[in-house]
Amino acid sequence: MSKIILTGDRPTGKLHVGHYVGSLRNRVLLQNSGDFDEIYIMIADAQALTDNAEHPEKVRETIIEVALDYLSVGLDPAKSCLFIQSQIPELTELSFYYMNLVTVSRLQRNPTVKSEIQMRNFETSIPVGFFTYPISQAADITAFKATTVPVGEDQEPMIEQTREIVRKFNSVYGETLVEPEILLSSNKACLRLPGTDGKAKMSKSLGNCIYLSDPEDAVKTKVMGMFTDPDHLKVSDPGKVECNPVFIYLDAFCRDEYFAEYCPDYACLQEMKDHYTRGGLGDVKVKRFLLAVINEELAPIRARRAEFEKRIPEVYDILHAGSAKAEAKAAGTLSEVKAAMRINYFDDSELIRIQSEKYNG
Ligand code: ATP
Numbered sequence: 001m002s003k004i005i006l007t008g009d010r011p012t013g014k015l016h017v018g019h020y021v022g023s024l025r026n027r028v029l030l031q032n033s034g035d036f037d038e039i040y041i042m043i044a045d046a047q048a049l050t051d052n053a054e055h056p057e058k059v060r061e062t063i064i065e066v067a068l069d070y071l072s073v074g075l076d077p078a079k080s081c082l083f084i085q086s087q088i089p090e091l092t093e094l095s096f097y098y099m100n101l102v103t104v105s106r107l108q109r110n111p112t113v114k115s116e117i118q119m120r121n122f123e124t125s126i127p128v129g130f131f132t133y134p135i136s137q138a139a140d141i142t143a144f145k146a147t148t149v150p151v152g153e154d155q156e157p158m159i160e161q162t163r164e165i166v167r168k169f170n171s172v173y174g175e176t177l178v179e180p181e182i183l184l185s186s187n188k189a190c191l192r193l194p195g196t197d198g199k200a201k202m203s204k205s206l207g208n209c210i211y212l213s214d215p216e217d218a219v220k221t222k223v224m225g226m227f228t229d230p231d232h233l234k235v236s237d238p239g240k241v242e243c244n245p246v247f248i249y250l251d252a253f254c255r256d257e258y259f260a261e262y263c264p265d266y267a268c269l270q271e272m273k274d275h276y277t278r279g280g281l282g283d284v285k286v287k288r289f290l291l292a293v294i295n296e297e298l299a300p301i302r303a304r305r306a307e308f309e310k311r312i313p314e315v316y317d318i319l320h321a322g323s324a325k326a327e328a329k330a331a332g333t334l335s336e337v338k339a340a341m342r343i344n345y346f347d348d349s350e351l352i353r354i355q356s357e358k359y360n361g
């Protein structure tokens with residue numbers, strides 16, 4: 001069986017370092033590993049509209065930001081098909097049929113959707129489109145026959161929902177769809193990077209992000225203002241590294257070789273953590289080091305972005321060509337789905353013959 005990747009991002013804001021460690025960095029490694037037959041990376045604008053219906057301009061403007069972020073982290077359109085969700089109508093059609101295979105109570109139990117509803121203060125006025133977006137995600141994944149979905153931990157319930165839909169579809173209509181596997185980062189700190197404010201998740205919608213496109217001075221302000229251990233008041237105080245975003249970011253980004261260059265007092269992150277835990281290491285020193293580390297990681301991304309920013313029409317061409325290729329693949333799956341569901345009336349000469357015989361003997 002072919003190995004196929006499908007993943008993507010909502011164009012609700014520029015991509016941030018949480019996306020990078022949670023998904024983008026891994027995507028580039030997978031892309032360059034040569035282990036996959038097809039890779040689809042989707043800008044999920046239709047999904048973004050489920051909670052931004054009144055702000056289509058925001059979604060429209062953000063498409064290019066996300067595309068630039070993709071290209072600047074090293075996604076290569078020659079290897080990964082970059083496309084825009086709304087340009088593939090087959091995805092909407094698949095969602096409509098999958099809706100019959102999922103109950104309202106099953107959707108209500110989805111923990112990610114539950115917390116997102118709370119975060120957006122929807123209370124009882126939840127848009128139906130938002131409520132059902134896990135079904136549309138199942139359509140996205142299955143349309144490409146994806147075997148592997150590299151995402152952050154918050155997406156786990158969506159992949160589980162997709163697997164249930166696949167099993168249900170295949171048991172009712174016959175073996176048609178492929179059950180995908182989630183691929184999470186093996187680095188625990190990367191599964192759900194917290195915000196600079198210490199909130200559980202760095203998220204475009206919460207404004208607690210370091211963006212991949214932030215210039216050095218913006219990153220400096222954000223890192224130096226980061227939440228740390230609130231009980232670590234004096235340098236001499238013992239500090240906590242667990243649940244301390246500064247150390248979680250270091251877990252996500254730091255490589256030992258950065259110490260020699262930027263903080264030679266320590267050989268590795270564990271030594272720095274031990275000193276912080278014992279007391280005697282101030283937040284400012286740790287933050288300065290983190291700033292250097294993040295800037296090192298972002299430097300090549302910034303350089304590539306600057307190049308692509310000069311070639312905006314070409315970036316739209318990449319998305320246009322990617323969308324055409326993605327549509328062809330999704331159309332193939334939709335035909336199979338319709339045949340399995342027996343709603344392919346005009347392709348079925350047997351049906352026409354039998355009905356004709358019934359009426360005419
Ligand atoms: P929104 O608030 O609009 O939902 P978001 O920041 O959650 O935006 P998405 O586009 O929903 O971003 O998610 C894109 C991908 O990035 C998903 O795979 C998601 O799991 C991952 N991701 C998002 N935020 C983080 C994070 N803080 N840490 C790790 N991975 C993340």
Ligand code: MG
Pocket residue numbers: none
């Ligand atoms: Mg999200």
